Amino acid sequence: MPVFTIHEHKARNLHWDFRLEINKVLKSWALPKIPPTRTKIKRLAIQVEDHSLEYAKFQGVIKQGYGKGKVKIWDTGQYDLLYKGKDKIEFELFGKKLKGKYVLINAKMGKDKKNWLFFKI
Numbered sequence: 001m002p003v004f005t006i007h008e009h010k011a012r013n014l015h016w017d018f019r020l021e022i023n024k025v026l027k028s029w030a031l032p033k034i035p036p037t038r039t040k041i042k043r044l045a046i047q048v049e050d051h052s053l054e055y056a057k058f059q060g061v062i063k064q065g066y067g068k069g070k071v072k073i074w075d076t077g078q079y080d081l082l083y084k085g086k087d088k089i090e091f092e093l094f095g096k097k098l099k100g101k102y103v104l105i106n107a108k109m110g111k112d113k114k115n116w117l118f119f120k121i
Helices: 053-057
Strands: 003-010 014-022 024-030 042-051 060-062 069-084 088-095 099-106 115-120
Touching: 003 053, 003 060, 003 088, 014 053, 014 069, 024 053, 024 115, 042 053
Parallel strands: none
Antiparallel strands: 003 014, 003 069, 014 024, 024 042, 042 115, 060 069, 069 088, 088 099, 099 115
16 A cells, blocks of 8 residues: 655744655645644645655754755555545545545645645545
């Protein structure tokens, strides 16, 4: 099964980086607020650049450049991909903190294709 990781990233602003292994890379989204653990909570997820699979286990301090700050693993585990389309990804997470079915929907808020919604279903 593919893996997912959520990094808690204390950069200029505290945020969470949600990463899904898809096609041998980590597709990544930055969440300005803590990931939802129950239904009826929607979170903005801003798509960012892909990361290598090795980054799923990274913890430490980024000392300089964009994103500098402390990074720790907030949650990790495997997941089952239920559906993947252009504007929707549905999956079931098997993590320590996040368990159950979740979805990412490309909301294109403000006409920005990087703006997604992340929530539990």
